[in-house]
Amino acid sequence: MKEFNIVMCGVGGQGTVLASKIIAQTAIRKSMNTRVGETHGMSQRGGTVISHVRIGSEVYGALIPEAQGDCMLAFEPVESLRYMNYIRKGAYIVLNEHPIVPTSVNAGMATYPSFEEVKKELQRATDNIIHTDASKIATETGGIISLNMVILGMFSQIPTCPFSAEDLKQSIEELVKPKFVELNLAAFDKGTTVLH
Amino acid sequence: MLLDNKPGLVELLMGNQAVVRGALEAGVGVACTYPGTPASEIGDTFAKYSIAANSYYWEYATNEKVAFETALAGSWSNLRSIVSMKHVGINVAADALLSMTYGGSVAGLVLAVGDDPSCFSSQNEQDSRNYARFGMFPCMEPSSPQETKDMVKDAFALSESFRLPVMIRQTTRSAHCSGNVEYGPIPEQRNEVVFTKDKLHKAVLPSHAYQLHPDLIARFQSLRDFICDSPWTRMSLKGPFGIIANGLTGNYVKESLHYENLEDISFLHLGITYPLPEKSLLTFIQHCDTVLVVEELDPITEETLKRIAFDNNVQVKIHGKDVLPSTYEFNTRIIHDAIMNTLPKTPTISFKGESLPEASKMPPRFPVLCPGCPHRSTFYAIRKADPKGIYPSDIGCYTLGIQPPLNAVDTCVCMGASIGVGSALAHFNKENVFATIGDSTFFHTGLPALVNALWNKSNVNIILVDNSITAMTGQQPNPSCGLNSVFEKIETPIYPEKIAEAMGVQFIRVINPLKIKESIEVFKEAAAFKDGPSFIVSRAPCCMLKGFQKKTPVSIDTKACIGCKICTSKFSCPALIWDETTKHPIVDHDLCNGCEACIEVCPSGAIVEGKEQ
Numbered sequence: 001m002k003e004f005n006i007v008m009c010g011v012g013g014q015g016t017v018l019a020s021k022i023i024a025q026t027a028i029r030k031s032m033n034t035r036v037g038e039t040h041g042m043s044q045r046g047g048t049v050i051s052h053v054r055i056g057s058e059v060y061g062a063l064i065p066e067a068q069g070d071c072m073l074a075f076e077p078v079e080s081l082r083y084m085n086y087i088r089k090g091a092y093i094v095l096n097e098h099p100i101v102p103t104s105v106n107a108g109m110a111t112y113p114s115f116e117e118v119k120k121e122l123q124r125a126t127d128n129i130i131h132t133d134a135s136k137i138a139t140e141t142g143g144i145i146s147l148n149m150v151i152l153g154m155f156s157q158i159p160t161c162p163f164s165a166e167d168l169k170q171s172i173e174e175l176v177k178p179k180f181v182e183l184n185l186a187a188f189d190k191g192t193t194v195l196h
Numbered sequence: 197m198l199l200d201n202k203p204g205l206v207e208l209l210m211g212n213q214a215v216v217r218g219a220l221e222a223g224v225g226v227a228c229t230y231p232g233t234p235a236s237e238i239g240d241t242f243a244k245y246s247i248a249a250n251s252y253y254w255e256y257a258t259n260e261k262v263a264f265e266t267a268l269a270g271s272w273s274n275l276r277s278i279v280s281m282k283h284v285g286i287n288v289a290a291d292a293l294l295s296m297t298y299g300g301s302v303a304g305l306v307l308a309v310g311d312d313p314s315c316f317s318s319q320n321e322q323d324s325r326n327y328a329r330f331g332m333f334p335c336m337e338p339s340s341p342q343e344t345k346d347m348v349k350d351a352f353a354l355s356e357s358f359r360l361p362v363m364i365r366q367t368t369r370s371a372h373c374s375g376n377v378e379y380g381p382i383p384e385q386r387n388e389v390v391f392t393k394d395k396l397h398k399a400v401l402p403s404h405a406y407q408l409h410p411d412l413i414a415r416f417q418s419l420r421d422f423i424c425d426s427p428w429t430r431m432s433l434k435g436p437f438g439i440i441a442n443g444l445t446g447n448y449v450k451e452s453l454h455y456e457n458l459e460d461i462s463f464l465h466l467g468i469t470y471p472l473p474e475k476s477l478l479t480f481i482q483h484c485d486t487v488l489v490v491e492e493l494d495p496i497t498e499e500t501l502k503r504i505a506f507d508n509n510v511q512v513k514i515h516g517k518d519v520l521p522s523t524y525e526f527n528t529r530i531i532h533d534a535i536m537n538t539l540p541k542t543p544t545i546s547f548k549g550e551s552l553p554e555a556s557k558m559p560p561r562f563p564v565l566c567p568g569c570p571h572r573s574t575f576y577a578i579r580k581a582d583p584k585g586i587y588p589s590d591i592g593c594y595t596l597g598i599q600p601p602l603n604a605v606d607t608c609v610c611m612g613a614s615i616g617v618g619s620a621l622a623h624f625n626k627e628n629v630f631a632t633i634g635d636s637t638f639f640h641t642g643l644p645a646l647v648n649a650l651w652n653k654s655n656v657n658i659i660l661v662d663n664s665i666t667a668m669t670g671q672q673p674n675p676s677c678g679l680n681s682v683f684e685k686i687e688t689p690i691y692p693e694k695i696a697e698a699m700g701v702q703f704i705r706v707i708n709p710l711k712i713k714e715s716i717e718v719f720k721e722a723a724a725f726k727d728g729p730s731f732i733v734s735r736a737p738c739c740m741l742k743g744f745q746k747k748t749p750v751s752i753d754t755k756a757c758i759g760c761k762i763c764t765s766k767f768s769c770p771a772l773i774w775d776e777t778t779k780h781p782i783v784d785h786d787l788c789n790g791c792e793a794c795i796e797v798c799p800s801g802a803i804v805e806g807k808e809q
């Protein structure tokens with residue numbers, strides 16, 4: 001595989017950093033080259049965040065060029081829209097339906113679109129959208145903190161995913177604190193069962 | 197693990213972690229920092245491994261100047277030393293930095309700096325290479341975490357060869373980029389500690405500096421020649437169109453050439469970006485007829501290249517800032533377009549993705565103060581106490597108080613300026629002035645300004661928003677929070693109120709900002725006090741603090757709620773969400789910390805203590 005680009009987006013504090021690390025760790029174990037470009041600092045206070053995860057034999061910069069994303073893992077609906085320019089036509093999108101309403105909406109300065117509207121916009125780029133209320137699944141399993149695991153579980157099921165669920169689970173075991181491994185794996189497994 | 201002495205092991209490291217690994221492989225003996233994004237993880241990684249490694253002296257210093265001086269003392273004591281900071285930190289350290297180069301360093305001295313093109317988390321886009329030019333020392337720029345590690349290791353040796361500090365310049369993009377890093381060996385031995393007395397080189401009195409300046413110029417000249425032969429100067433002479441790029445931006449060039457299948461392009465990839473390898477540059481322009489210079493921010497390479505072309509009468513077309521911006525970080529699309537336009541060539545690939553939805557579908561999501569953040573309550577109370585005041589502020593999480601609806605930050609320039617600017621504003625203006633400053637920022641550069649305010653009798657109201665940690669940059673300890681540089685509890689925190697008392701400040705109070713009504717009264721009292729500065733420590737822990745105990749979320753008594761919206765539209769805690777259908781707020785139980793500050797905000801008593809479920 002020459003290059004596989006994963007756009008991971010959401011809200012600061014949702015766990016995108018660990019999720020991208022788990023994918024990169026899996027790639028390294030498979031002797032691939034990796035680049036993960038991350039947002040730290042100010043935007044982690046509930047701002048919008050994007051991780052660029054690039055794996056394969058030929059990866060260069062830390063940023064996925066626009067229109068070169070092979071897949072998107074969106075932890076929040078509106079955040080998927082903000083970065084939809086990064087994916088290729090027909091790319092797979094794993095989408096959490098659960099909104100985090102920004103304070104701009106709360107303060108009456110903006111409105112939040114309906115999920116149908118979000119989906120319609122994304123469909124301009126691709127029909128391959130797998131969505132569910134992943135936050136709800138996480139809350140019911142390991143707590144909202146395990147949202148990233150549910151998303152990774154969903155990721156493992158897309159047809160173009162370069163890794164098997166077992167590959168990713170091994171990295172979870174390597175990277176997550178031992179006492180949380182079981183809960184995280186349970187959340188991951190729930191994610192794998194989400195149907196198209 | 198980062199400390200594993202297993203040459204050949206490949207691990208995923210972030211650029212900043214790779215800096216630490218490189219230093220360990222160079223046998224570093226002293227490491228220090230003042231935190232700042234995007235360089236913070238360098239210090240945090242040194243802190244994390246300091247006890248386990250047991251091979252280097254480590255500290256979080258109170259500011260970058262002190263940090264730099266600590267590293268300088270390390271170098272003078274024959275220990276390889278590294279100091280890390282963000283780009284604007286060099287402004288603070290510059291006084292030491294720009295003079296020590298005259299006498300020079302002893303053991304390798306490395307300055308790891310994080311620049312921030314695009315201002316992801318900074319107040320400006322200054323290009324640190326200018327300091328390398330200003331101080332006449334080398335600057336190295338890695339293009340991947342692997343290179344970062346290898347470069348840092350080389351930087352110590354380079355520093356020793358020329359007795360100059362060596363700057364490792366990462367940008368937000370490289371500092372926070374992770375990738376595969378193959379480890380080399382970590383030496384078992386450290387240098388022996390020796391301080392050799394040598395007044396000429398270690399005390400830059402005017403007469404010494406006068407004598408040393410020619411020596412600095414001479415060292416710099418030989419450095420220039422050395423760089424032409426360095427393996428970090430990577431030149432490939434092919435076709436007549438050439439590209440020169442710095443560290444990270446070279447990736448965008450390689451990627452563009454790769455996507456376009458362009459093989460006949462000459463390429464000079466600079467790892468050492470200051471001073472420039474002038475002989476190599478001359479060879480390059482003599483070979484090419486057109487050259488594109490790819491450098492983020494300032495046109496330093498471009499200007500040098502033009503001088504060399506002029507001095508040597510070389511006929512070559514040099515493009516740079518005529519086709520590329522002097523602002524913001526680059527990416528592959530920007531570089532690809534510039535290459536296609538200057539070659540010129542019709543592109544075979546488009547980096548234009550699907551158009552974004554209209555703005556109304558994407559409500560903006562600014563960073564906000566966390567739910568339960570004590571800063572929100574402090575700002576709310578200040579505005580309640582005096583809505584007409586002037587609010588100079590400073591740099592930290594609390595700068596977020598600038599956003600509506602809080603609107604409690606009017607100015608922010610650099611660390612410490614809240615008190616410096618604020619005490620002077622109080623001299624000139626009739627409004628009451630409320631200067632807010634964080635605990636870490638207070639120790640960084642607020643202290644001299646406090647002395648000044650007191651000495652010059654300003655009526656500024658200084659509000660030290662003390663959340664017991666350096667929060668914005670990722671939870672580093674500071675002198676008042678009761679932890680040392682490796683996060684162990686200490687018996688003797690240095691309390692700001694005691695400092696103010698010892699100085700002779702007349703009005704000193706310590707408040708709990710989560711008690712909003714009491715806070716408002718104290719701020720009113722402070723504003724009425726007109727006999728010099730008032731000093732109020734507004735103290736409650738940051739919600740992200742390790743070990744922070746969340747309490748039961750508040751509840752809404754919907755019968756009592758009058759639908760006034762003050763809690764969501766004026767106080768704006770993200771844990772309270774307005775429900776348009778019921779016209780009452782809803783409490784988000786995942787977000788609410790149970791700080792209960794909002795209880796006092798509600799005019800009708802509709803927000804009440806939550807009950808354990």
Ligand SMILES: Cc1ncc(C[n+]2csc(CCOP(=O)(O)OP(=O)(O)O)c2C)c(N)n1
Pocket residue numbers: 230231232233260282284285288591592593594611633634635636637638663665666667668669
């Ligand atoms: C000269 C300089 N050094 C470092 C920084 C990075 N920086 C931004 S905010 C901050 C810490 C602020 O901590 P504190 O004052 O305790 O406020 P908090 O974030 O905890 O509210 C630092 C170090 C900077 N902007 N300028």
Ligand code: SF4
Pocket residue numbers: 045564565566568569570571593594663667668738739740741
């Ligand atoms: S990290 Fe701490 S100081 Fe910063 S916004 Fe959150 S609670 Fe406030």
